[in-house]
Structure formats: C-alpha cells, structure tokens
Amino acid sequence: MSAIFAKRLQRELRELQASPPVGIAVETVNDSLKQWSIRIDGPEETLYAGEQFHLQFRFPEAYPLESPEVIFLDPVPVHPHVYSNGHICLSILYDQWSPALTIQSVCLSIQSMLSSCTKKQPPPDNQRYLMTAHRSPKDTAWAFHDDKV
Amino acid sequence: MATMDRDRDDPEARLASHDRPDEDEDEDVLIDEDEDDGYDDDDLIADDDGDDDDDDDDDAFDALEDTHFAPVIAEKDRKKPYEVDFAVISTQDMAAMQKREMAHVAGILGCSPQHAATLLRAFRWNKEQLIERYMESPEDVAASAGAILDSRKQPKPVRIPGFTCDICMMDDDGADGAGMETLALGCNHRYCVDCYIQYLTQKIVQEGESRQIQCPASKCTLVVDETTIEQLLDPPVVAKYKTLLLRTFVDDNNHKLRWCPAPNCEFAIECHVPPSGLSDVVPTVTCRCGHTFCFGCLLDDHQPCICSLVKLWLRKCKDDSETANWISANTKECSKCHSTIEKHGGCNHMTCRKCKFEFCWVCLGPWSEHGTQWYSCNRFDERNSVDARDSLAKSRSALQRYLHYYNRYANHEQSAKLDKQLHQKTEKKMEEMQNTSNLSWIEVQFLNKAVEVLLQSRMTLKWTYCFAYYLKRGNATDLFEDNQRDLEMAVEILSGLLENPVDPDKIAELKQAVLDKTVYVASRREVLLIDTSRGLLEGRWEYQYP
Ligand SMILES: [Zn+2]
Ligand SMILES: [Zn+2]
Ligand SMILES: [Zn+2]
Ligand SMILES: [Zn+2]
Ligand SMILES: [Zn+2]
Ligand SMILES: [Zn+2]
Numbered sequence: 246m247s248a249i250f251a252k253r254l255q256r257e258l259r260e261l262q263a264s265p266p267v268g269i270a271v272e273t274v275n276d277s278l279k280q281w282s283i284r285i286d287g288p289e290e291t292l293y294a295g296e297q298f299h300l301q302f303r304f305p306e307a308y309p310l311e312s313p314e315v316i317f318l319d320p321v322p323v324h325p326h327v328y329s330n331g332h333i334c335l336s337i338l339y340d341q342w343s344p345a346l347t348i349q350s351v352c353l354s355i356q357s358m359l360s361s362c363t364k365k366q367p368p369p370d371n372q373r374y375l376m377t378a379h380r381s382p383k384d385t386a387w388a389f390h391d392d393k394v
Numbered sequence: 395m396a397t398m399d400r401d402r403d404d405p406e407a408r409l410a411s412h413d414r415p416d417e418d419e420d421e422d423v424l425i426d427e428d429e430d431d432g433y434d435d436d437d438l439i440a441d442d443d444g445d446d447d448d449d450d451d452d453d454a455f456d457a458l459e460d461t462h463f464a465p466v467i468a469e470k471d472r473k474k475p476y477e478v479d480f481a482v483i484s485t486q487d488m489a490a491m492q493k494r495e496m497a498h499v500a501g502i503l504g505c506s507p508q509h510a511a512t513l514l515r516a517f518r519w520n521k522e523q524l525i526e527r528y529m530e531s532p533e534d535v536a537a538s539a540g541a542i543l544d545s546r547k548q549p550k551p552v553r554i555p556g557f558t559c560d561i562c563m564m565d566d567d568g569a570d571g572a573g574m575e576t577l578a579l580g581c582n583h584r585y586c587v588d589c590y591i592q593y594l595t596q597k598i599v600q601e602g603e604s605r606q607i608q609c610p611a612s613k614c615t616l617v618v619d620e621t622t623i624e625q626l627l628d629p630p631v632v633a634k635y636k637t638l639l640l641r642t643f644v645d646d647n648n649h650k651l652r653w654c655p656a657p658n659c660e661f662a663i664e665c666h667v668p669p670s671g672l673s674d675v676v677p678t679v680t681c682r683c684g685h686t687f688c689f690g691c692l693l694d695d696h697q698p699c700i701c702s703l704v705k706l707w708l709r710k711c712k713d714d715s716e717t718a719n720w721i722s723a724n725t726k727e728c729s730k731c732h733s734t735i736e737k738h739g740g741c742n743h744m745t746c747r748k749c750k751f752e753f754c755w756v757c758l759g760p761w762s763e764h765g766t767q768w769y770s771c772n773r774f775d776e777r778n779s780v781d782a783r784d785s786l787a788k789s790r791s792a793l794q795r796y797l798h799y800y801n802r803y804a805n806h807e808q809s810a811k812l813d814k815q816l817h818q819k820t821e822k823k824m825e826e827m828q829n830t831s832n833l834s835w836i837e838v839q840f841l842n843k844a845v846e847v848l849l850q851s852r853m854t855l856k857w858t859y860c861f862a863y864y865l866k867r868g869n870a871t872d873l874f875e876d877n878q879r880d881l882e883m884a885v886e887i888l889s890g891l892l893e894n895p896v897d898p899d900k901i902a903e904l905k906q907a908v909l910d911k912t913v914y915v916a917s918r919r920e921v922l923l924i925d926t927s928r929g930l931l932e933g934r935w936e937y938q939y940p
Contacts, residue, residue: 250562252562252563252564253561253562253563256563257563307596307600309561310592310593310596311596337612341612341613343610343611343612343613343614344561344589344593344610345560345561345583345585345610345611345612346612350612
C-alpha cells in the first residue's frame with residue numbers, strides 16, 4: 246500500500262474514533278489496516294430501530310482509487326438491496342465509486358439505505374444470486390436497483 | 395471512407411506476381427473447362443474428374459501458386475460470390491479517418507479540431523446527433539463532454555493556502571502536504587495534483603479508460619479534458635491514453651469496424667455487412683497478420699455455415715459434449731476382429747494391423763463400399779428415423795441424427811490436427827532429404843501448399859456438417875450433399891497421399907500427384923462455396939431447428 250494511502254486510512258480511523266456519526270462505530274481494525282469491522286445501528290424510527298449490524302470493510306492496495314469491498318456480516322438485515330450472503334447492491338461501492346468518498350460517507354449511505362426502506366423483504370432475485378454469486382461482491386456485474394429505496 | 399484492397403501490402407503476394415510476368419500464358423494452359431457460373435479466365439478449375447491429363451509438372455506448380463494467391467488476382471477484377479469486400483485498417487488509417495471526421499465537424503461547429511474530437515468521442519462518433527444537440531445548447535454539450543472552448547478556463551495547477559485534499563486528506567500547511575499544488579475542473583471539485591495524477595493514471599493504466607474519465611468527485615460527470623491529461627501525466631501514460639482513445643473509435647463504429655481477434659494483432663477490419671445481412675452471407679475476412687475470421691461473429695472462418703447456425707451448433711455441442719465425446723475419441727475397435735485401432739493420420743481409410751480389414755473410420759463400414767458409395771458416409775439416412783413412433787424412439791433418433799453430423803464435424807477437426815502433425819514430421823524428413831539428395835528447398839514447398847489447402851478444406855467440410863444438420867431436406871440439398879461428398883472424397887485422397895511414406899527415388903511422382911490433388915481439392919472447395927453462397931443469396935436453403 247502506498248504511504249500516502251496508509252496515511253489516509255490512519256487519518257480516517259482517527260477521525261471516526263474521535264467524532265463518530267450517530268449509530269456508527271469502528272469495532273476492530275487489523276494490524277495492516279486492510280480489514281475493518283464497523284457497527285451500524287438500525288436508525289431510530291425506522292424498520293430497523295433497535296437492531297445492530299456489522300459491516301466488514303476490506304481495502305485493496307489501490308484504495309482509495311479503488312473501492313473497498315463492503316459486506317454485511319451476520320446477522321444480515323432483511324432489505325431489498327441486501328442479499329442474504331451480505332452482499333450490498335449500492336452503486337457507490339462499485340462503478341460509481343469515487344476516491345473522494347470515505348469510509349464514513351459509505352457508512353452514512355448504507356444507513357440512509359436502511360432508513361428509507363418501507364418493507365422488510367430480501368431482493369426478489371435473492372435465491373438466484375446466491376447460487377451464482379462470487380465470493381466478493383466486487384466481482385459481480387451489478388445492475389442497480391432504484392437508488393432511492 | 396477509403397477502402398483499401400486486400401493484400402495490396404502483402405510483400406509475399408507482390409513478389410509472387412512480380413516474379414512471374416508470364417502469368418497469363420500459364421493461366422491459359424490451365425483453363426480446360428468453360429464454366430458458366432462466374433468463373434473466368436484466371437480462376438483455376440481443375441478437371442472435375444480429378445485426373446491428371448495434360449498438366450506437366452511446372453504448370454501444376456504454377457497453378458497451385460495461383461490458387462494460393464487467388465485474392466491478388468481477384469483484386470484486379472471481381473470477387474467470388476462467397477467473398478465480401480473488406481479493408482484492413484491500421485492505426486495510422488484509423489487516425490486519418492478520425493482526422494477527416496474531426497475536420498468536418500470542426501468546420502460545421504466553428505471550433506478547433508481538438509474540441510471537435512472531444513465532442514465526437516462523447517457522442518461515440520455519431521456526427522448527426524452531436525451537431526443537432528450542439529446547435530441547441532453548445533455550452534451544456536461542451537461542458538458535459540469535457541471540451542473547454544474558452545482557453546482562459548483551462549484548469550491550471552495552483553496553490554491554495556489552508557487547502558485540505560479530500561482524497562489523500564493532507565493539508566497544504568501540514569508537514570507532508572506543505573506547498574501542495576491543486577487542480578479543479580469547471581465544477582470546482584478541487585484535489586491535490588498528486589492525487590489527480592494517481593487517479594488519472596489508475597483510470598488509464600489499470601482500468602483502460604480514456605473517453606470519459608470523469609472528475610474524481612462522487613457523481614460528478616464532468617470529463618477531464620485532453621490538455622489537462624497531457625499536462626499532468628508522464629509521456630508513457632499519455633501515449634497509452636492516446637492509444638486507448640484511438641481504440642474507442644473502432645468500438646464506437648462497431649457496425650463497420652472490428653478488431654482482428656488474433657492475439658496482439660493491432661489491425662482492424664472495415665466491412666459493411668450489417669447484422670441483418672448475416673443470414674445471406676458469411677463475411678470471411680483475412681487480416682494483414684494472416685488470421686482469417688468471420689467479421690460477423692469474430693470466430694475462425696466458418697464458411698459455408700451462417701453465423702446464427704454456428705452459434706446454435708456450438709452451444710448444442712457444448713451441452714451435448716458428454717454424449718458426443720466418446721464418438722470423437724481417438725481409438726476404435728476394428729469391426730471385424732475387435733482389436734483396438736488407433737488413428738494416426740488424418741485419412742479415414744483405415745487398415746486393421748491384425749486382420750488387414752480395410753474400413754472407414756467414420757462409419758466403420760468396409761472401405762470397399764466407399765469408392766462408389768461414399769454417400770453412406772456424408773448423408774444421414776432420414777428414412778431410418780421416419781418410423782420412429784413413440785417419443786423415446788423419437789428422441790433416440792434425434793440423438794442419432796445429431797451424432798451423425800457431430801461425428802463428421804468432429805472428425806474433420808481432429809483430422810486437421812493429425813494432418814498438421816503428419817506434415818510436420820514429413821517436413822522434417824524432407825529437410826533431411828535435402829541434405830542427402832539433390833532436392834532443393836523450392837522443390838519441397840509443394841507439401842506446404844498441399845497442407846494449407848487440405849486444412850482449409852477440412853475446416854470448410856467441418857462446417858458443412860453443421861450446416862447440413864440444420865438444413866431441411868429438399869431438392870436443393872441433393873446438390874449440396876453431392877458437392878460435400880466430392881470435396882470430402884478429394885480431401886481424403888489428398889490426405890492419404892500425404893500419409894504415404896516419402897521415397898526419395900519417387901519424389902517426382904509424389905510431387906506430381908500431390909500437386910494435382912491439391913488443385914483439385916481447392917477447386918472442389920470453391921464449387922461448394924459458390925453453390926452454398928448463391929443458395930444463401932437466393933434464399934434457397936430452408937432450415938429446421940431440431
Ligand atoms: Zn490529495
Ligand atoms: Zn467535479
Ligand atoms: Zn490480425
Ligand atoms: Zn460468423
Ligand atoms: Zn481387424
Ligand atoms: Zn464411411
């Protein structure tokens with residue numbers, strides 16, 4: 246990992262620990278900084294209020310030029326854009342990734358994705374996806390569902 | 395758009411015609427039949443009965459050369475009905491084509507050719523659409539395409555005291571980022587120049603992007619302009635960027651330009667056969683690198699079978715491969731004494747070592763029947779399946795029918811490989827003979843040409859079986875099967891000839907025989923291709939999809 250981006254990860258970690266947004270907390274970070282787990286609380290007054298979820302971030306060598314791999318660990322929220330293996334259908338994690346996005350902005354996007362959900366149900370193609378899914382969601386050719394849900 | 399003639403730049407081809415000023419004379423000697431189906435003087439047609447009556451050694455050798463270099467000859471007059479017009483396009487040609495388009499658009503829009511290029515790329519070289527949209531709102535179109543019309547707005551690196559870069563998160567006044575330069579496009583999304591460089595390099599080198607590299611900000615669609623890229627990046631990365639840009643031209647003009655699929659080949663082919671035309675013609679093209687392929691589907695040449703049937707067939711073969719695999723296996727039992735026979739050469743004429751039974755590799759029937767009744771080997775007897783009553787019998791018969799064609803299809807593929815191996819062995823032997831006898835290099839070349847024609851014809855035969863599988867039986871298919879049988883017979887004779895051990899004392903006879911058969915095979919192939927391609931154009935073929 247280039248020195249400049251190791252610095253960015255350190256800096257992101259420092260800021261997330263110093264002033265975390267509501268309902269988001271860094272749980273573990275491995276020594277190389279390449280794998281993080283982040284707790285994300287179901288936002289108040291939403292279908293997920295009172296639930297707790299855990300996101301796993303894995304950072305490639307070229308982060309932040311390349312997107313991190315982000316998946317839900319168990320228990321996976323029941324949500325139209327979250328497959329039951331934890332893969333998330335969210336464009337900014339794949340081809341809409343920008344190096345100006347941060348771990349924090351990704352977490353906030355996922356939080357807002359949970360908030361806007363009106364009916365707890367898995368994606369319509371969940372079963373089919375599980376049969377063919379790659380280990381990493383970054384290897385999937387995603388056709389994005391409606392961004393607003 | 396300029397259309398270049400095929401092979402004009404092929405040095406070998408030029409040499410061949412240049413060296414032989416007496417070409418026309420030779421050709422006259424070789425015309426022994428007047429065909430009314432589109433051949434004329436310098437098309438080579440050997441006798442249909444394949445006997446070697448009047449050609450002496452030298453003429454036959456020339457004939458072979460002429461057949462081999464047929465495209466050069468065809469260039470000056472007409473093409474055969476199974477050929478299509480095409481041109482090989484080099485990167486230089488592509489650049490010239492782009493330049494013409496740029497100049498045209500620049501003239502209409504009143505901007506510089508560079509800006510016209512940026513706009514054209516954003517519109518995938520769709521000139522009409524660009525001009526129409528540009529007339530409506532030039533600023534919007536230019537901005538979203540990354541074209542900077544006003545040079546005063548060209549992004550320049552600047553220092554901004556107190557600036558923090560959102561990508562590397564470093565500060566202008568921090569220890570690491572002291573004195574950092576920054577850059578922003580018209581959208582004012584500002585990042586440090588180092589991050590910009592890394593971002594652009596990643597896009598170009600790792601992701602192979604060029605046409606639409608956008609501002610690094612999330613969801614900002616502004617395109618980074620060419621000048622900025624040239625200013626920021628190292629020359630090798632800029633060169634890569636330019637090459638990629640050039641390549642997008644071919645991808646954007648997919649309806650008439652396609653890359654040659656040969657590995658590492660840099661040429662593209664221009665051909666004006668639209669997808670809708672692929673049911674009437676098989677657009678076989680040959681790249682300057684030597685690779686011959688289908689412009690429609692980019693697979694290896696599959697004359698005379700049309701693309702859609704090839705696609706169906708390959709999928710079927712893949713699905714049914716387990717059932718069919720055993721058929722194409724390399725060993726079989728002698729149908730008489732049941733000892734295991736291994737196939738060494740490409741020829742179908744097998745002789746059991748143990749009992750000396752001569753039989754056909756394809757149908758396992760006695761070879762003696764094949765001299766006059768070869769049809770039993772290329773034609774599936776549909777009558778056998780007519781009385782299939784229940785569905786089980788029907789499906790069994792369908793599988794049998796498929797295997798009949800698949801077996802022959804796979805056999806030619808396999809035989810081509812064996813022919814090639816055999817040729818390599820023979821070539822080695824000939825080389826040795828050159829050292830021990832007075833044979834010259836040129837005298838052994840006839841084998842190369844024979845193998846070339848043989849392999850090409852095997853590929854054609856292979857695809858005739860795919861074609862036949864989907865053909866509905868009718869009056870038109872009889873002639874097709876006759877042509878198929880004639881070519882098949884010619885191919886097996888030539889293949890058998892090449893399998894014979896080379897006897898240094900009889901080299902002249904062997905050469906004569908091989909030359910004659912080679913010319914004959916080439917002519918049989920042509921007859922078949924001319925008839926099938928005419929049938930396609932006339933809509934003579936009816937298909938069934940079992
Ligand atoms: Zn930076
Ligand atoms: Zn921007
Ligand atoms: Zn090529
Ligand atoms: Zn094709
Ligand atoms: Zn035997
Ligand atoms: Zn046979």
